Amino acid sequence: TSSTTCLGAHILVYPYLSSGHIIPLLDLTNCLLNRGLIITVLVTANNLPLLDPLLSSHPSSQLQSLVLPHPENVPPSKNRLAANIRFLRQVHYPLLLNWFQSHSSPPVAIISDFFLGWTNEFASQVAVPRIIFSPSGAFAFSVSTYLWREQPQNDHPEDLNFSLSFPKVPNSPTYPWWQISHLYRMPKDADWEFFRNCNLANSESWGIIFNSFAELERVYLDHMKRKFQDDRVWAVGPVLPSDDDFKGAANRGGSSSVPCHDVLTWLDSRKDQSVVYVCFGSRTALTCKQMDELAAALEKSGVHFIWCVRQPVDQGQTAGDYGVLPDGFEDCVADRGFIIKGWAPQVAILRHHAVGAFLTHCGWNSVLEGIAAGVVMLTWPMGADQFTNAQLLVDQLHVGIRFGEGTLNVPESAELARILAQSVAETLPERLKAQKLQEEALGATKGGSSSTDLDGLVRRLNK
Numbered sequence: 001t002s003s004t005t006c007l008g009a010h011i012l013v014y015p016y017l018s019s020g021h022i023i024p025l026l027d028l029t030n031c032l033l034n035r036g037l038i039i040t041v042l043v044t045a046n047n048l049p050l051l052d053p054l055l056s057s058h059p060s061s062q063l064q065s066l067v068l069p070h071p072e073n074v075p076p077s078k079n080r081l082a083a084n085i086r087f088l089r090q091v092h093y094p095l096l097l098n099w100f101q102s103h104s105s106p107p108v109a110i111i112s113d114f115f116l117g118w119t120n121e122f123a124s125q126v127a128v129p130r131i132i133f134s135p136s137g138a139f140a141f142s143v144s145t146y147l148w149r150e151q152p153q154n155d156h157p158e159d160l161n162f163s164l165s166f167p168k169v170p171n172s173p174t175y176p177w178w179q180i181s182h183l184y185r186m187p188k189d190a191d192w193e194f195f196r197n198c199n200l201a202n203s204e205s206w207g208i209i210f211n212s213f214a215e216l217e218r219v220y221l222d223h224m225k226r227k228f229q230d231d232r233v234w235a236v237g238p239v240l241p242s243d244d245d246f247k248g249a250a251n252r253g254g255s256s257s258v259p260c261h262d263v264l265t266w267l268d269s270r271k272d273q274s275v276v277y278v279c280f281g282s283r284t285a286l287t288c289k290q291m292d293e294l295a296a297a298l299e300k301s302g303v304h305f306i307w308c309v310r311q312p313v314d315q316g317q318t319a320g321d322y323g324v325l326p327d328g329f330e331d332c333v334a335d336r337g338f339i340i341k342g343w344a345p346q347v348a349i350l351r352h353h354a355v356g357a358f359l360t361h362c363g364w365n366s367v368l369e370g371i372a373a374g375v376v377m378l379t380w381p382m383g384a385d386q387f388t389n390a391q392l393l394v395d396q397l398h399v400g401i402r403f404g405e406g407t408l409n410v411p412e413s414a415e416l417a418r419i420l421a422q423s424v425a426e427t428l429p430e431r432l433k434a435q436k437l438q439e440e441a442l443g444a445t446k447g448g449s450s451s452t453d454l455d456g457l458v459r460r461l462n463k
């Protein structure tokens, strides 16, 4: 907005800490700032650097940060997520209340991550609406809501990988949604209480924003509109830095471990759609056995590839058992493999015309980025909503091909090599569908359904 634009309402944006949650909510914040809203983003000191690109492109009269303590001395437990959320509630609630009550023009609404269910109670205390930001899609959100709310109270289900067969809804259209049973994977010792309370709080929220678009998840967005107030469910995605915003893409989510320019120059020398990009998100590290089989497959397949190798960040994964490339592999594939150890400029890579396929764990942001790039996705879901996302890509949208499944499964390298070689074939049916879906994603955000929802959201916030 130019400085003359009259500014809109003041909104508090409160992302959850991890990359897959804070990155898309900051992308949405950029969209809201461009529509004239005044925004305070609540971050911890560790995440403040992620705000730099926004702070440097919007005036301080429109964008402010509110820096509160980062979870520390949180006992390293498997339920780190629940422990972090309890820390945030305990430490941030009083500080945020004090900030609200002493602010000359406090926010008129809170947009907070779906894991921050406690902000519902906070919002009612300061008498403003709380709107959920879901960094996962509507299908996944529906599955987890069903699991935690409609499913009989399964305190300790014997089989953790239990199948959900969705209720037959009277005169419902025969959508796959109602006819599929779906595996939903929960960590062995999931903090069931935490997830249930979080979902119950979310179900009482004023509204919900999905990083998704109508053409991608219409059935599930309509399902959510029946759960929430019809006119308070907004699908505004894919929220991504615009194509020409190269700076936004090169260091999105953190500075790239290799100069983005080097990666793109390497891609410039490859044929269109000939390269497979391999990345399992910001947190997932493969076991050494999985690395060995995947390395062997990449070698046997003959494809050109970029492989972003992650070190373990999650509790319970010890370095040495995870994330180690086989000896000699890098030399053996030096002519056609580009290895990135650390953070890859993922959006810039996917957008390059030389990339034809994306081997992904199906985190929702990666799914959207793959769709926006029009690439074929090879699915290897690892946990949480990733199985739901993989099912959507492969069985419903037909833009994906099953590759692996789960954190312990070690697929056979010869079969993987066959799929890899096939994934860069020009005439792959999945590629044609992926290119059609890419056009729909672009259309949604350039004046289509997502732009309309975004404008509608801003109008509601400015009321």
Ligand code: AWU
Pocket (backbone or CB within 6 Å): 019, 020, 021, 023, 135, 136, 252, 253, 279, 280, 281, 282, 283, 284, 308, 342, 343, 344, 345, 346, 347, 362, 363, 364, 365, 366, 367, 369, 383, 384, 385, 386
């Ligand atoms: P993504 O959603 O792909 O994966 P996670 O990091 O695993 O995050 C939730 O986010 C998902 O639904 C969950 O299943 C869980 C979580 N990135 C990058 O730029 N460089 C890298 O080297 C690695 C990642 C970016 C990537 C994407 C984000 C990862 C919502 O998956 O472009 O935007 O980090 O998010």
